[in-house]
Amino acid sequence: MTTSDTPAEVVELPRRDLYSTLVRVVSGGIGEGIDRLMAVSAELDTDDVESSGGMVGPVTADPTMMALIGWASELPDTIRALGESTYRMAYPVFRVTGVAVDTAAYVAETTGLASFVAGVTEPFRSAVTEERQRLADIGTAEYLRGRKLATFAFEQSIDGIVGLLSESEELGELVREQTLGVTGSAVQEIRETSAAADGLTEGLFRRLMRRPDRAVPPSPPTLAPDHG
Amino acid sequence: MADKDPHVLDGHAAGFVSRLFAFAMDIVVVAGVVAIGGWIAVLVDNIIGQLGFTTRVSLGTIYVFCIPFIIGLYFVMFWSLTGRTIGKWMMGLRVVALNGHPPTIWHSTVRAFGYAVSAIVFWLGFFWVIIDDNRKAWHDHMARTWVVYDYSRRQSGEAYQRFLEDNTST
Numbered sequence: 515m516t517t518s519d520t521p522a523e524v525v526e527l528p529r530r531d532l533y534s535t536l537v538r539v540v541s542g543g544i545g546e547g548i549d550r551l552m553a554v555s556a557e558l559d560t561d562d563v564e565s566s567g568g569m570v571g572p573v574t575a576d577p578t579m580m581a582l583i584g585w586a587s588e589l590p591d592t593i594r595a596l597g598e599s600t601y602r603m604a605y606p607v608f609r610v611t612g613v614a615v616d617t618a619a620y621v622a623e624t625t626g627l628a629s630f631v632a633g634v635t636e637p638f639r640s641a642v643t644e645e646r647q648r649l650a651d652i653g654t655a656e657y658l659r660g661r662k663l664a665t666f667a668f669e670q671s672i673d674g675i676v677g678l679l680s681e682s683e684e685l686g687e688l689v690r691e692q693t694l695g696v697t698g699s700a701v702q703e704i705r706e707t708s709a710a711a712d713g714l715t716e717g718l719f720r721r722l723m724r725r726p727d728r729a730v731p732p733s734p735p736t737l738a739p740d741h742g
Numbered sequence: 743m744a745d746k747d748p749h750v751l752d753g754h755a756a757g758f759v760s761r762l763f764a765f766a767m768d769i770v771v772v773a774g775v776v777a778i779g780g781w782i783a784v785l786v787d788n789i790i791g792q793l794g795f796t797t798r799v800s801l802g803t804i805y806v807f808c809i810p811f812i813i814g815l816y817f818v819m820f821w822s823l824t825g826r827t828i829g830k831w832m833m834g835l836r837v838v839a840l841n842g843h844p845p846t847i848w849h850s851t852v853r854a855f856g857y858a859v860s861a862i863v864f865w866l867g868f869f870w871v872i873i874d875d876n877r878k879a880w881h882d883h884m885a886r887t888w889v890v891y892d893y894s895r896r897q898s899g900e901a902y903q904r905f906l907e908d909n910t911s912t
Contacts, residue, residue: 705833708757708760723873732754732876733753733755733890734842735840
């Protein structure tokens with residue numbers, strides 16, 4: 515076979531259908547939603563006091579969870595101040611020391627040495643409480659900020675996707691066209707079936723009445739057979 | 743009979759089964775319209791009662807007597823305006839006068855009365871389509887009308903094809 519006999523390579527063109535269009539529109543909506551979220555997040559960052567300070571705290575907020583969230587939020591700043599390794603070493607020591615002090619205080623109280631030990635443990639205890647409260651406050655603010663952001667994201671995403679779906683002319687036209695196509699096919703099927711049944715019914719009765727069969731049904735005298 | 747392709751039948755007299763389906767659909771539509779009208783009549787009657795007005799005959803009773811006129815109005819209006827009711831439109835049928843146009847209001851009114859005549863003897867007037875040489879029921883003979891196939895609906899799929907053509911470029 516010579517080169518000229520080689521058939522030209524047939525390039526299969528991408529076929530776009532309703533599904534691919536839907537995926538494209540929805541993914542476009544998600545992309546737009548992410549952009550909006552980034553913008554809102556930036557706004558919240560610049561207006562942090564307003565976004566978290568004036569809000570009522572959650573009823574079911576767990577102080578420990580808030581403290582953990584606050585700790586996680588605080589972590590970057592702490593790392594910058596102390597260094598990551600130092601902090602990670604200091605925090606367990608801090609916790610273990612707190613437990614040890616609490617244990618010592620309990621022992622002292624039960625053995626009658628409370629007043630003596632209190633002078634040593636009380637400043638440490640108040641420092642721990644203060645630090646824990648500070649972290650819990652940060653966690654509460656972050657939690658509320660996250661909820662606000664999530665609520666906004668949900669509303670915006672739904673609005674955006676619905677808006678894109680409704681604004682997409684090609685998708686609307688496709689849905690309309692395919693719906694009409696399915697309905698039209700069903701109607702056409704019913705018409706064809708009933709038209710065939712017309713002929714069968716009439717043919718049966720004509721045979722019963724011994725009348726001659728006919729090829730086509732009658733038509734009004736003034737109406738052309740190809741009337742549309 | 744060459745009844746397989748409906749487009750070949752355009753302009754020819756429709757048979758019993760197609761007309762029966764169309765009539766059944768019209769009955770459903772008319773029943774819905776009458777039901778909605780009845781609901782409105784009862785609602786208005788209640789409002790009148792709540793306002794303290796008393797009437798000798800309730801609005802619902804008056805409405806019951808109006809039902810035949812509502813049914814007649816439905817058929818006469820559709821036949822004289824377009825030649826096809828909703829049921830006939832679904833089944834691709836059309837009522838035409840001898841000149842090929844939709845029947846006049848007079849002919850439509852006669853045809854509507856003819857429905858009652860056709861139904862009065864065990865619906866024999868409707869079944870007459872099967873044995874009549876011109877596939878005409880009693881009311882068709884009375885109003886001098888024909889019921890013909892009319893599959894002039896445009897085929898769907900144009901927009902879809904256009905979409906494919908516009909979006910398959912590399």
